[in-house]
Amino acid sequence: MPSLTPTSLAVSDAITHYRQIRELTRDELAYVLQMAGHALSADAIAEMENRDRPVGVDDLVAIAYALGTTPAVLLTHIPIDMPAPEGPLATGLPGDVGQAEARAWIEGRTQLDHSSRSRWWLNEVGRLRVLVAYHDEQLQAVRAEISDLGELAVQEEDTPQVQVLHERVREGEHALSQSEIALALAERQLDELRAQLA
Incomplete structure (x- = not known):
């Protein structure tokens, strides 16, 4: 399994987390995505959740919509079992940027200068x-x-x-x-x- 960046880890875990909150199986999520015009198989969803397949931008947007959340929420998700980060919370950001500030930046409510x-x-x-x-x-x-x-x-x-x-x-x-x-x-x-x- 490839070494994933913090943001990839967050999104992979977030897909599982929000899918389970919505009480959807992978097959059901695949069906919802199909109805929204973004074909993604249950196997592909499993690969994303298991960190065996990267989540593309199109997938991110479609999955967020299907799960009733936003791309910002998926991108800034912190896995419950995640140890204290040794680096930045999200890929490429300063190490002291926390979840709320990262989400505000992703949503365009602040800059990071x-x-x-x-x-x-x-x-x-x-x-x-x-x-x-x-x-x-x-x-x-x-x-x-x-x-x-x-x-x-x-x-x-x-x-x-x-x-x-x-x-x-x-x-x-x-x-x-x-x-x-x-x-x-x-x-x-x-x-x-x-x-x-x-």
């Missing part, structure tokens, strides 16, 4: 700060709701309504934690880009 990358990360930091504030506000609101119930919340903790409130607290804490981590990583990336200019 230093100035554009700095602006993109500055916007990302701003977006994540808003997200952190939103999750914090939502979490405080549900905690206040429980607090307003006072002793009743303790006495009735087994009731579905109180359990729903406690589940919302757990979900809110998780969402807040994840957004804070994402913000910290984005701030670090922005700081590193700024340091490169110094």
Whole structure:
């Protein structure tokens, strides 16, 4: 089996991943592709998924359409079993370009020159700060709701309504934690880009 580049590995795994999410067999995907005017056999799909056959641009576009996703999603897919990359996430890109930034570039929402990358990360930091504030506000609101119930919340903790409130607290804490981590990583990336200019 030939050694594949990061982007080829991503696309091969993404085809399998999104085909399985859509609960399609390879034969069914081949049929959908045939109906869309792009003949590709189930064996050819298997070869692509098994990394024995490269995925051409025409195949990429047709498969993305058939799977109800976009070429950008397939190109920036990260296989779940992929070890930490030793190089760039996608072929030919700088090693510090992550999935979200690569997808934004593929979709034409940013460029990868230093100035554009700095602006993109500055916007990302701003977006994540808003997200952190939103999750914090939502979490405080549900905690206040429980607090307003006072002793009743303790006495009735087994009731579905109180359990729903406690589940919302757990979900809110998780969402807040994840957004804070994402913000910290984005701030670090922005700081590193700024340091490169110094």
